[in-house]
Amino acid sequence: AKENGRKQFIIYADEFGENVNEKFELTNNLYDALNKEQFLLNYQPQVDLHSGKIVGVEALIRWQHPTKGMISPAKFIPLAEETGLINPLGLWILRRACLDRKQWLDAGIQDIRVAVNISIKQFQQDNFVETVLDILEETGLDPTYLELEITEGIAMNKHQDVIKKLTLLKEKLIYVSIDDFGTGYSSLSYLKELPINQLKVDQSFVQGICDGNYQILQSIITLAQAMQLNVVAEGVETKEQAEMLKEFKCSIAQGYLYYKPMPAEDLLAVLNPYNLT
Numbered sequence: 225a226k227e228n229g230r231k232q233f234i235i236y237a238d239e240f241g242e243n244v245n246e247k248f249e250l251t252n253n254l255y256d257a258l259n260k261e262q263f264l265l266n267y268q269p270q271v272d273l274h275s276g277k278i279v280g281v282e283a284l285i286r287w288q289h290p291t292k293g294m295i296s297p298a299k300f301i302p303l304a305e306e307t308g309l310i311n312p313l314g315l316w317i318l319r320r321a322c323l324d325r326k327q328w329l330d331a332g333i334q335d336i337r338v339a340v341n342i343s344i345k346q347f348q349q350d351n352f353v354e355t356v357l358d359i360l361e362e363t364g365l366d367p368t369y370l371e372l373e374i375t376e377g378i379a380m381n382k383h384q385d386v387i388k389k390l391t392l393l394k395e396k397l398i399y400v401s402i403d404d405f406g407t408g409y410s411s412l413s414y415l416k417e418l419p420i421n422q423l424k425v426d427q428s429f430v431q432g433i434c435d436g437n438y439q440i441l442q443s444i445i446t447l448a449q450a451m452q453l454n455v456v457a458e459g460v461e462t463k464e465q466a467e468m469l470k471e472f473k474c475s476i477a478q479g480y481l482y483y484k485p486m487p488a489e490d491l492l493a494v495l496n497p498y499n500l501t
């Protein structure tokens with residue numbers, strides 16, 4: 225509920241619509257889900273548009289609910305943030321992704337980063353960087369294999385704290401991407417001070433590029449080049465989009481055209497032919 229200008233209360237319909245009961249029930253279930261091992265990570269490869277090679281994978285969480293089936297993170301991540309469960313859950317995600325990446329390394333797969341989505345509450349923890357480094361040490365994964373995705377919203381908030389944390393991560397050679405770029409009204413002068421490596425252009429700016437709506441995407445690519453940042457186009461679904469992205473000199477693409485998110489076991493089979501030749 226939020227107060228509007230006339231001091232009336234308005235209930236905003238969220239993903240759950242009117243169904244407050246479902247929200248309540250899921251929130252309760254969320255607490256057990258970690259202990260009951262109902263979460264799993266899927267991985268979606270990212271492809272170099274010019275060589276066609278896989279250059280990274282993004283970890284995407286799934287909740288296998290015992291009665292409701294697969295539940296989308298768009299639905300439960302906000303609940304986890306509201307309840308504070310995002311902190312233990314975020315740790316679980318980081319640890320799982322590092323363990324999986326370590327396993328692929330042991331299977332001979334080099335040169336590929338695993339990207340982990342970080343939520344704002346997680347990033348704003350005082351000991352966030354320390355926690356990441358602890359997990360790397362504990363899992364034995366070299367920091368150069370880890371990428372963190374933080375949204376534009378996180379990057380623009382509490383500027384000095386963000387710079388401090390990103391600088392520490394950079395010192396350890398952890399790669400950092402700004403996720404959903406273009407949706408958050410970035411201040412360019414802030415952006416330019418951030419020690420980051422890559423921009424991930426939100427899929428909403430990729431969707432319409434073949435219907436004449438390519439100007440925003442093109443400007444983001446130009447901006448990234450000027451700042452010497454890599455660009456990943458998200459949500460690439462058609463060959464026509466991929467061709468256009470190549471023309472615009474976008475370096476990396478991610479989307480259903482190439483691969484859908486898949487369980488870790490399937491990913492190993494996809495990666496093998498690329499790296500064991």
Ligand code: C2E
Binds near residue numbers: 342427
């Ligand atoms: P995101 O980080 O922007 O992730 C990209 C979303 O786009 C994923 O949805 C992915 O499955 C989907 N996608 C990939 N390719 C295509 C495509 O070609 N077309 C379309 N239409 N969609 C595509 P998903 O897995 O449902 O995740 C939704 C959001 O939930 C993510 O958006 C992210 O904000 C959040 N999320 C997912 N996993 C995690 C996690 O481990 N931690 C945190 N904090 N958030 C996560």
Ligand code: CA
Binds near residue numbers: 282341373403
């Ligand atoms: Ca992401």
Ligand code: CA
Binds near residue numbers: 424426458
């Ligand atoms: Ca994104």
Ligand code: CA
Binds near residue numbers: 404
């Ligand atoms: Ca998104």
